[in-house]
Amino acid sequence: QVVAVYGTLSDLLSVASNKLGIKATSVYNGKGGLIDDIALIRDDDVLFVCEGEPFIDPQTDGRAQEELTGSHTDWLTLNVGGRYFTTTRSTLVNKEPDSMLAHMFKDKDAWGNKQDPRGAFLIDRSPEYFEPILNYLRHGQLIVNDGINLLGSTALFVGVLEEARFFGIDSLIEHLEIAIKNSQPAEDHSPISRKEFVRFLLATPTKSELRCQGLNFSGADLSRLDLRYINFKMANLSRCNLAHANLCCANLERADLSGSVLDCANLQGVKMLCSNAEGASLKGCNFEDPSGLKANLEGKFLHGVDMEGSQMTGINLRVATLKNAKLKNCNLRGATLAGTDLENCDLSGCDLQEANLRGSNVKGAIFEEMLTPLHMSQSVR
Numbered sequence: 244q245v246v247a248v249y250g251t252l253s254d255l256l257s258v259a260s261n262k263l264g265i266k267a268t269s270v271y272n273g274k275g276g277l278i279d280d281i282a283l284i285r286d287d288d289v290l291f292v293c294e295g296e297p298f299i300d301p302q303t304d305g306r307a308q309e310e311l312t313g314s315h316t317d318w319l320t321l322n323v324g325g326r327y328f329t330t331t332r333s334t335l336v337n338k339e340p341d342s343m344l345a346h347m348f349k350d351k352d353a354w355g356n357k358q359d360p361r362g363a364f365l366i367d368r369s370p371e372y373f374e375p376i377l378n379y380l381r382h383g384q385l386i387v388n389d390g391i392n393l394l395g396s397t398a399l400f401v402g403v404l405e406e407a408r409f410f411g412i413d414s415l416i417e418h419l420e421i422a423i424k425n426s427q428p429a430e431d432h433s434p435i436s437r438k439e440f441v442r443f444l445l446a447t448p449t450k451s452e453l454r455c456q457g458l459n460f461s462g463a464d465l466s467r468l469d470l471r472y473i474n475f476k477m478a479n480l481s482r483c484n485l486a487h488a489n490l491c492c493a494n495l496e497r498a499d500l501s502g503s504v505l506d507c508a509n510l511q512g513v514k515m516l517c518s519n520a521e522g523a524s525l526k527g528c529n530f531e532d533p534s535g536l537k538a539n540l541e542g543k544f545l546h547g548v549d550m551e552g553s554q555m556t557g558i559n560l561r562v563a564t565l566k567n568a569k570l571k572n573c574n575l576r577g578a579t580l581a582g583t584d585l586e587n588c589d590l591s592g593c594d595l596q597e598a599n600l601r602g603s604n605v606k607g608a609i610f611e612e613m614l615t616p617l618h619m620s621q622s623v624r
Contacts, residue, residue: 271292324370335348371402500519514538518543524549552572570589591609
């Protein structure tokens with residue numbers, strides 16, 4: 244505006260404030276020099292007033308801003324997978340300045356972006372997953388069409404997360420990863436109860452193979468149940484009550500039976516290869532199968548187990564650990580005990596006729612009241 248300059252510098256600032264609708268505090272000449280005395284003003288001088296900010300030459304500022312931002316106020320259209328989105332450069336650039344989208348549209352034609360016949364910039368990505376990203380860049384919220392919150396859909400989560408990684412939207416990536424983690428249901432590691440398992444047994448046809456591989460039965464009462472032929476491989480049966488249970492031909496390979504009670508259980512033909520029964524009680528168990536099918540406990544960890552009075556004719560206990568175990572009055576006739584650790588094991592009253600003790604460790608073992616003599620050829624340690 245053209246104004247007459249008179250009076251003092253304060254009068255000039257007051258007039259400029261009224262004319263321009265600002266609170267003018269400083270006056271500059273056309274070259275950016277600060278005017279602190281009204282006597283320095285000449286006729287036809289072009290003056291610039293401001294509210295205290297540094298002098299910026301308006302003739303160069305617009306050009307510099309355009310070079311810096313690529314004219315962020317320019318509206319543009321994106322063709323994403325055949326779907327059109329209209330937005331501004333500032334939306335794509337300002338929130339995530341280090342993202343791929345910011346680098347693509349910060350400077351005009353810097354990336355040589357391809358355009359379709361309508362002038363829309365082509366982006367070969369999924370429009371479904373791109374829309375939440377564009378909305379996030381607009382207002383920082385994860386919202387999809389019709390106001391549906393994205394946090395209700397884990398499937399969308401994963402798709403949008405992959406797009407966010409592709410475009411390098413770092414703040415959105417972190418937000419999505421946390422949200423996906425929080426949306427996952429907590430893993431239930433609680434043990435299966437007797438009631439749940441009985442319901443499971445009743446719902447399964449008798450001829451169907453029941454697989455309980457790797458399940459957690461810790462502390463469950465499974466006593467007196469018919470568990471024949473069930474696959475308990477690698478299951479957690481620690482501290483279970485399996486007294487009088489029928490485990491005929493069950494698969495207990497690598498299962499954890501530590502501290503469990505299997506007194507008087509039927510273990511005919513059971514497979515217990517490399518299972519752990521440390522501290523378990525197997526008093527009066529029957530491993531003897533009239534059909535000739537032998538129980539396999541090869542490599543089983545039976546440290547301190549109580550198997551007093553069990554019928555184990557022909558059982559395979561090869562390289563098993565029975566250190567400090569109680570095998571008093573057991574029937575081990577024809578059993579395979581080759582390489583077995585029987586250190587400090589109580590074998591008093593056992594029937595070891597034709598048992599293979601070759602290579603076993605019988606240091607400190609008790610052999611009192613043996614039903615049949617133990618020949619030295621049966622043991623080489």
